[in-house]
Amino acid sequence: xxxxxxxxxxxxxxxxxxxxxxxxxxxxxxxxxxxxxxxxxxxxxxxxxxxxxxxxxxxxxxxxxxxxxxxxxxxxxxxxxxxxxxxxxxxxxxxxxxxxxxxxxxxxxxxxxxxxxxxxxxxxxxxxxxxxx
Numbered sequence: 346x347x348x349x350x351x352x353x354x355x356x357x358x359x360x361x362x363x364x365x366x367x368x369x370x371x372x373x374x375x376x377x378x379x380x381x382x383x384x385x386x387x388x389x390x391x392x393x394x395x396x397x398x399x400x401x402x403x404x405x406x407x408x409x410x411x412x413x414x415x416x417x418x419x420x421x422x423x424x425x426x427x428x429x430x431x432x433x434x435x436x437x438x439x440x441x442x443x444x445x446x447x448x449x450x451x452x453x454x455x456x457x458x459x460x461x462x463x464x465x466x467x468x469x470x471x472x473x474x475x476x477x478x
């Protein structure tokens with residue numbers, strides 16, 4: 346039986362708003378102005394150890410491992426394979442090398458400062474996190 350995890354696909358064409366601001370008030374910017382993406386980490390089937398940490402690939406959770414590379418919550422999308430799918434995951438996770446994950450949010454409107462630090466072996470501290478609702 347697989348562990349209970351909290352991951353959901355973020356639907357395209359979202360027309361709601363964020364923090365009380367409707368889509369019509371959004372401004373068009375370069376993606377790099379609001380987020381930093383990083384390639385996921387290599388992890389072969391042979392190297393996976395039994396655990397409860399979701400391994401997120403370009404098509405969602407593809408298995409579990411005993412170590413997380415990124416503290417949740419996080420946003421992950423495919424780098425190749427399944428493109429265009431975006432996932433929000435609440436708990437710590439291992440983003441697979443088939444993905445890009447949001448390493449940091451920059452001036453993305455309403456935000457909260459994260460006090461979390463990345464796990465040993467990852468590329469630095471957690472950054473700004475948008476509170477998804």
